[in-house]
Every structure is written in C-alpha cells, then in structure tokens.
Amino acid sequence: MATTKEFHDYVLGQLQKTGDATTRKMMGEYCVYYSGKLVGNICDNTLFLKPTESALRLLPDAERGYPYEGSKSLMVIMDELENIELLSNVLHAMYEDLPQPQKRN
Numbered sequence: 001m002a003t004t005k006e007f008h009d010y011v012l013g014q015l016q017k018t019g020d021a022t023t024r025k026m027m028g029e030y031c032v033y034y035s036g037k038l039v040g041n042i043c044d045n046t047l048f049l050k051p052t053e054s055a056l057r058l059l060p061d062a063e064r065g066y067p068y069e070g071s072k073s074l075m076v077i078m079d080e081l082e083n084i085e086l087l088s089n090v091l092h093a094m095y096e097d098l099p100q101p102q103k104r105n
Helices: 005-016 053-058 084-097
Strands: 021-026 029-034 037-043 046-049 074-077
Touching: 005 021, 005 029, 005 037, 005 084, 029 084, 037 074, 037 084, 053 084
Parallel strands: none
Antiparallel strands: 021 029, 029 037, 037 046, 046 074
16 A cells, blocks of 8 residues: 555654655655655655664654565654654654765766
8 A cells, every 4th residue: 555645745744843854755655854864764654764773762662564575674653743842852863873875976
C-alpha cells in the first residue's frame, strides 16, 4: 500500500513545525530529510525514523518495523506525531548523531 498524499502532507506539516524538514518521493514512498540529512522514511502511511543512539535514548519503547522489503529495522513513529516538543527533541538529537551528507559530483 502506498502512502496517501494526505498522510504525507500531515506528517510533513508536523515535521516542519520542528525545523527544516523536507521529503523526496522515491518509488511511490518518501525519504524524510532534516536539515539536509536523511532521518527516515514515510512508507505505507507510517513514519519510520533511523534508530540512532539519541533517538533510542529519547524513545526507548518505540516499536520497530520495516518500511519496505529488504530494509533495516527502523523506529515506527505514530503516536509521537502529535507531540511536537518530543518530535523536535528527537530530530535535533538525530541530526547530531548522523553523518554529513556526501557531496554529489
């Protein structure tokens, strides 16, 4: 099942309340970026975030799931979408944990 435009727009709106969040459509689903760094995916009407050390510390009980076949296990973020303060803290902490994106030639 592909992500609906309505769900994508809702999630992106919530993420943008925390800072510089963008998405890029990839094969019917979406990659999620925070200040230029890939932090997760929106797949099957679900937000998935990378399980960085900081994210796991802030969301220790987060469910794990697979956004697509063959992917790594990511954190499923659904109930937390309404808690902008927590979401902001998680994304800011993840930003510090993740490497800088590589420059394209």
